[in-house]
Amino acid sequence: MVERVAFATLALLATCCAMVPPSAQPELARCKVTPEALARVIYQERPAPYARIEIGCAGCDDVYVAAEYSWLRKHYPRYTLQEHTTQVPVGWQDGPAPDLSCFRILTAESQSKKVCFLKSESCPENRGSNP
Numbered sequence: 217m218v219e220r221v222a223f224a225t226l227a228l229l230a231t232c233c234a235m236v237p238p239s240a241q242p243e244l245a246r247c248k249v250t251p252e253a254l255a256r257v258i259y260q261e262r263p264a265p266y267a268r269i270e271i272g273c274a275g276c277d278d279v280y281v282a283a284e285y286s287w288l289r290k291h292y293p294r295y296t297l298q299e300h301t302t303q304v305p306v307g308w309q310d311g312p313a314p315d316l317s318c319f320r321i322l323t324a325e326s327q328s329k330k331v332c333f334l335k336s337e338s339c340p341e342n343r344g345s346n347p
Contacts, residue, residue: 247276257283258339266305268316268332273339284317284333292331294324303332 247253257279258272269287274280288295299320304313318332 247278249278249282253279254282254286257286258336259283259287260336262334266308266316266332268334270334270336272336274335277335280333280335281317284319287333288319288321288331292321292323292329296322298322298328 253275256273256275260270260272262268262270271280271283271287274283297319301318301320303316303318305316308314314334316332316334318330321329321331323329
């Protein structure tokens with residue numbers, strides 16, 4: 217009897233999940249890292265006191281992370297990752313403090329650099345959204 221109830225419950229659950237249309241699934245579940253998604257990304261360098269690279273039009277966290285590494289590869293070919301941290305800028309005054317994704321890298325020329333990224337929610341309408 218217990219086996220029949222368990223089977224019926226699993227069958228009902230599978231049926232219900234299969235009935236959810238793709239448009240009702242969370243937006244993040246449909247976001248994929250593709251060359252097209254990375255081509256839509258916008259990078260804006262921001263000066264001190266909170267020097268950072270703002271990444272816009274990322275669509276989702278997976279594209280944002282891929283965009284960070286893409287920027288690093290483009291600007292510091294053959295870099296070596298020494299450390300990655302998430303930091304909150306001290307004394308931030310532009311609204312709620314964001315999390316900065318910061319990388320300590322060693323360049324191909326053996327220079328140590330710190331590069332921080334911030335996911336921007338802004339995206340010009342003509343850039344489109346991530347399918």
